[in-house]
Amino acid sequence: MAKRIDVSGLHVYYGDFLAVEDVSMTIEPRSVTAFIGSSGCGKSTFLRTLNRMHEVTPGARAEGKVLLDDMDIYSPDVDPVMVRSEVGMVFQKANPFPTMSIYDNVIAGARLNNKRMKKSEADDLVEESLRGANLWEEVKDRLNKPGSGLSGGQQQRLCIARATAVKPSVLLMDEPCSALDPISTLAVEDLIHKMKEDYTIVIVTHNMQQAARVSDRTAFFNLSAPGKPGKLVEMGETNKIFTRPDKQETENYITGRFG
Amino acid sequence: MSTTTQPPATERELRRGSLHRHFPAALLAACAAVVAGILLAFSSFGLVVWGLLTAASYAIVVVAVSAGVEGGRKAKDRLVTTLVYGCFVLAMLPLVSVLWTVLGYGLDRFDGYFLSVSMNGVLPSMDAGGVYHAIVGTLAITGMATLISVPIGVMTAVYLVEYARGRMKKTIMFFVDVMTGIPSIVAGLFVVALWMILFGPGVTNGAAGAISLSVLMIPVVVRSSEEMLRLVPQDLREASYALGVPKWRTITKVVLPTSAAGLTTGIMLAIARVIGETAPLILTAGTSAVAINWNLFDGQMMSLPVFIYAQVRMGGAVNYERAWAAALTLIIVVMLLFFLARMIGRLFAPKAR
Amino acid sequence: MTMTDAPEAGTPPRGKRRIGDTVFAGLARGSGILILVILAGVAAFLVIQAWPSLRANTANFFLETGWDPNVRENPSFGVAALAFGTVLAAAIALLLATPVAIGISLFIVFYAPRRLAAVLGYLVDLLAAIPSVVYGLWGIGFLAPQLVPVYSAAARHLGWIPLFAGPASTSARTILTAGIVLAVMVLPIITAMSRDVFHQVPQGHREAALAMGATRWEMIRLAVLPFGRSGIVGGAMLGLGRALGETMAVAMILSPSLAISWNLLQSGNQTIAAHIALQYPEATGYGVSALIAAGLVLFAITLVVNMGARYIVARGSKESR
Numbered sequence: 024m025a026k027r028i029d030v031s032g033l034h035v036y037y038g039d040f041l042a043v044e045d046v047s048m049t050i051e052p053r054s055v056t057a058f059i060g061s062s063g064c065g066k067s068t069f070l071r072t073l074n075r076m077h078e079v080t081p082g083a084r085a086e087g088k089v090l091l092d093d094m095d096i097y098s099p100d101v102d103p104v105m106v107r108s109e110v111g112m113v114f115q116k117a118n119p120f121p122t123m124s125i126y127d128n129v130i131a132g133a134r135l136n137n138k139r140m141k142k143s144e145a146d147d148l149v150e151e152s153l154r155g156a157n158l159w160e161e162v163k164d165r166l167n168k169p170g171s172g173l174s175g176g177q178q179q180r181l182c183i184a185r186a187t188a189v190k191p192s193v194l195l196m197d198e199p200c201s202a203l204d205p206i207s208t209l210a211v212e213d214l215i216h217k218m219k220e221d222y223t224i225v226i227v228t229h230n231m232q233q234a235a236r237v238s239d240r241t242a243f244f245n246l247s248a249p250g251k252p253g254k255l256v257e258m259g260e261t262n263k264i265f266t267r268p269d270k271q272e273t274e275n276y277i278t279g280r281f282g
Numbered sequence: 283m284s285t286t287t288q289p290p291a292t293e294r295e296l297r298r299g300s301l302h303r304h305f306p307a308a309l310l311a312a313c314a315a316v317v318a319g320i321l322l323a324f325s326s327f328g329l330v331v332w333g334l335l336t337a338a339s340y341a342i343v344v345v346a347v348s349a350g351v352e353g354g355r356k357a358k359d360r361l362v363t364t365l366v367y368g369c370f371v372l373a374m375l376p377l378v379s380v381l382w383t384v385l386g387y388g389l390d391r392f393d394g395y396f397l398s399v400s401m402n403g404v405l406p407s408m409d410a411g412g413v414y415h416a417i418v419g420t421l422a423i424t425g426m427a428t429l430i431s432v433p434i435g436v437m438t439a440v441y442l443v444e445y446a447r448g449r450m451k452k453t454i455m456f457f458v459d460v461m462t463g464i465p466s467i468v469a470g471l472f473v474v475a476l477w478m479i480l481f482g483p484g485v486t487n488g489a490a491g492a493i494s495l496s497v498l499m500i501p502v503v504v505r506s507s508e509e510m511l512r513l514v515p516q517d518l519r520e521a522s523y524a525l526g527v528p529k530w531r532t533i534t535k536v537v538l539p540t541s542a543a544g545l546t547t548g549i550m551l552a553i554a555r556v557i558g559e560t561a562p563l564i565l566t567a568g569t570s571a572v573a574i575n576w577n578l579f580d581g582q583m584m585s586l587p588v589f590i591y592a593q594v595r596m597g598g599a600v601n602y603e604r605a606w607a608a609a610l611t612l613i614i615v616v617m618l619l620f621f622l623a624r625m626i627g628r629l630f631a632p633k634a635r
Numbered sequence: 636m637t638m639t640d641a642p643e644a645g646t647p648p649r650g651k652r653r654i655g656d657t658v659f660a661g662l663a664r665g666s667g668i669l670i671l672v673i674l675a676g677v678a679a680f681l682v683i684q685a686w687p688s689l690r691a692n693t694a695n696f697f698l699e700t701g702w703d704p705n706v707r708e709n710p711s712f713g714v715a716a717l718a719f720g721t722v723l724a725a726a727i728a729l730l731l732a733t734p735v736a737i738g739i740s741l742f743i744v745f746y747a748p749r750r751l752a753a754v755l756g757y758l759v760d761l762l763a764a765i766p767s768v769v770y771g772l773w774g775i776g777f778l779a780p781q782l783v784p785v786y787s788a789a790a791r792h793l794g795w796i797p798l799f800a801g802p803a804s805t806s807a808r809t810i811l812t813a814g815i816v817l818a819v820m821v822l823p824i825i826t827a828m829s830r831d832v833f834h835q836v837p838q839g840h841r842e843a844a845l846a847m848g849a850t851r852w853e854m855i856r857l858a859v860l861p862f863g864r865s866g867i868v869g870g871a872m873l874g875l876g877r878a879l880g881e882t883m884a885v886a887m888i889l890s891p892s893l894a895i896s897w898n899l900l901q902s903g904n905q906t907i908a909a910h911i912a913l914q915y916p917e918a919t920g921y922g923v924s925a926l927i928a929a930g931l932v933l934f935a936i937t938l939v940v941n942m943g944a945r946y947i948v949a950r951g952s953k954e955s956r
Contacts, residue, residue: 074846076842076845076846079841079842079845081749091296094296096296100299101296102300102356104355104356104848104850105296105848106296106848107845107846107847107848107849108847108848109296109848111846111847112842112846112847114839114842114846116839118837118839118840118842118843119843120840120843120844120857120858120861121840121861121862122862122864123861131844132849135847135848135849135853136355136848182843185843185847189847189848330781355853356850359850359851359852359853362851362852362855365738366741366742366746367742368738369734369735369736369737369738369739369741370738370739370742370743370747372735373735373739373762373822373826374758376762376773376819377758377761379773379777379778380770380773383773383776383777384769384772384773387776434666434669434670437662437663437665437667438663438666438667438670440663440666441663441664441666441667442667444663445660445663445664446664446667450667453671454667454670454671456945457671457674458670459941459945460674460938460941460942461670461673461674463873463876463877463880463940464677464880464934464937465879465880465881465882465908465933465934466880467882467908467911467912467930467933468677468681468880468934469677471911471926471927471930472676472677472680472681474684474915474927475680475681475684475927476680478684478923479680479684483923497673497677500670500673501670504670528653528656529659530655530656530658530659530660531655533659534659557766558765558766558767558769559766559767560766560767560883561767561882561886561908561911561912564912564915564916565911565912565915569916587766587768587883590769590772591771591883591886591887594771594772594775602776605772605776606772609768609769612766612768613765613766613769616764616765616766617761620761
């Protein structure tokens with residue numbers, strides 16, 4: 024199920040502007056990897072290159088290699104649509120489809136690949152995904168109500184259920200808790216903890232306590248200088264990054280002296 | 283069909299057959315060539331038939347090939363892409379066709395003579411005469427309509443943006459919307475009814491035409507001016523109030539000048555919209571004026587659009603020639619207004635946002 | 636004019652300024668109210684002038700198909716055939732234009748290269764800039780002759796469908812041709828509305844669809860079309876309002892006759908607006924009053940359609956927030 028991601032020599036451009044420079048890293052399967060760094064340092068941009076979502080932004084392009092197990096997702100014969108069903112994504116702002124019910128939201132992605140899914144199969148998949156997202160007990164009696172009626176935290180977990188219903192092997196999360204209150208944040212963090220048994224999880228966060236709480240490994244991104252491209256400063260065991268990082272730059276950021 | 287145990291993720295194939303980036307363009311060219319060849323072989327080449335058959339054969343082939351190579355979902359995506367591009371091309375056909383035919387037929391008679399003489403003393407079937415009187419009428423009627431509509435329209439917009447609150451504001455905005463939807467012929471009938479009460483039946487003159495055009499023009503001016511006034515940043519108004527400038531001076535000296543370019547654009551587009559109106563003028567300004575008439579309040583007044591209509595109703599070959607040439611004149615005027623308006627909007631727009 | 640002499644040197648500024656404010660505010664408010672007065676006037680004068688003929692009418696105004704009001708006594712006329720023709724022409728226009736307009740808006744917002752999109756949008760707007768009388772001239776002088784062979788082919792092969800029953804008109808000056816030209820004319824209106832709502836689809840919804848592995852079309856189906864539905868419907872209804880009231884293109888193209896006919900390939904219909912434009916110059920007796928009555932019916936229909944459109948659009952934009 025979960026897959027390893029190997030990035031080597033990746034550059035990201037917006038038109039002529041180099042946004043992220045020369046990133047190489049390995050993301051381990053069945054673990055949570057956190058990306059931290061000040062805003063605008065390119066960590067979200069980089070995250071989006073891991074499932075080719077950056078291509079949605081006009082003018083954005085990436086150069087380099089991203090291997091999913093052994094498959095280069097940038098190889099010319101690879102279909103970005105298939106990449107995205109293999110590498111799911113959860114966004115900063117919960118974005119359930121407003122016109123769809125909770126049930127339809129969860130099943131939307133799976134239906135794309137399998138039009139003639141039987142009712143019972145669909146029911147099972149919805150229940151499985153919602154249970155996986157710790158949401159089943161809260162919504163099982165109102166599956167046909169619109170997803171937009173849920174609280175912010177529930178909506179975000181609905182989006183996670185929607186992403187996992189496609190059965191990806193990797194789940195990318197772009198600041199999934201930044202719009203949530205502390206209790207909802209805790210619920211999502213618990214969920215991340217549970218899900219790493221099945222998925223490779225990458226989470227971008229502004230909140231260093233959160234990175235320390237949920238991740239196994241942490242990568243620190245920073246701008247080389249104002250106006251210059253972002254780069255990967257260092258990456259390692261979360262414990263190590265937060266207690267005795269190799270680089271002074273990282274320590275400055277962790278201890279709040281910078282950023 | 284066993285999908286609850288979804289395709290094991292490890293075996294999902296990312297690498298799917300996909301068509302080459304340039305395949306669609308190449309295929310389109312090939313279809314065009316083949317269809318042209320077949321049509322020529324049957325010596326029945328026609329631009330429209332050729333275009334339609336090319337599009338249809340391209341759509342069929344690309345969907346079939348894509349379904350084979352890339353699978354059903356991708357094939358559907360390509361079908362929709364083809365349709366969406368096709369819709370745009372389809373919409374451009376009438377535009378190009380209208381402009382092309384008007385230019386083609388209109389140029390026959392479009393010259394200095396045509397623009398500088400009236401139809402006074404010219405029998406409908408004579409090979410003579412021009413549109414000078416219609417140009418005069420169009421200028422006079424549209425000018426008067428503009429003089430009526432701009433103050434009312436802009437002041438209403440000022441009222442809506444700067445003064446109105448609550449129910450009154452909602453009511454006026456709603457009825458401005460309603461007014462936008464009045465059919466032009468009904469605006470003409472309104473003035474007919476009004477004139478019957480004021481001056482008795484059968485009185486037609488340029489002023490009546492101008493008023494009916496105003497009914498159509500005012501809501502357009504209100505809507506566009508309102509939009510422009512809302513773009514003026516609140517800070518500017520507050521800065522002015524802070525200097526002790528009263529509200530009405532703030533509006534006339536700060537708000538209106540700031541949005542002048544936008545207001546001008548909106549007004550010119552509104553003029554472009556009414557300058558081609560025909561139906562209300564048929565009812566109010568008459569269809570049979572042949573001489574130059576600068577007096578808005580006395581007698582029938584010809585205008586370019588009504589001239590086109592009247593000539594078509596006469597139906598002879600020379601009438602059609604005049605109609606096409608007049609249509610060319612009208613289109614040139616409208617397009618000039620349209621592009622000038624856009625250019626003013628572009629060049630002088632305050633850098634909003 | 637009062638405002639120009641407001642602040643004068645040597646006069647107490649405060650009082651004068653207040654007057655300027657009062658006058659200016661009054662002018663602004665007056666303009667707003669004047670619009671309400673004009674609109675009320677349109678309705679009132681139409682009713683007043685329509686009344687004499689409606690009272691003298693010997694036929695049922697809503698059921699009669701004939702039109703014989705140009706007499707001094709016992710006029711007989713009705714809008715049944717005209718109303719039918721009006722709705723039929725507008726329906727044809729809408730049926731043809733709406734799918735194309737949706738396609739164009741999708742093209743401009745999601746498919747066209749970014750840099751070209753604005754220019755291509757202008758091109759569609761240009762369709763709205765061409766005066767209706769020019770469309771009429773184009774319809775009768777160019778399009779109709781082109782359609783003659785198409786119509787006779789349609790009558791030959793599709794004649795078993797009542798809509799296309801032969802023999803086809805030899806001039807192609809039929810309700811279908813008028814409907815096609817009307818479709819071209821309402822295309823930019825519907826396109827503008829649906830383009831606006833497609834632009835408003837939150838990026839989050841589009842990305843959500845793409846991120847779970849949707850193709851571009853699947854993204855549109857999941858995130859864009861459901862979101863944009865009210866805008867499309869509202870735009871189509873605004874287009875309907877325009878098509879119902881359009882005069883010149885129909886008046887010039889259609890060879891009129893006052894029947895209720897479903898046949899698209901033969902002349903046999905007429906619309907209210909075109910009928911008014913054609914009959915007005917020859918109207919005598921109760922004629923003008925009867926035409927005003929017909930105009931009143933058109934006014935009422937377009938009013939209802941336009942108000943419905945605004946309501947749907949407003950409700951849609953409220954829901955999406």
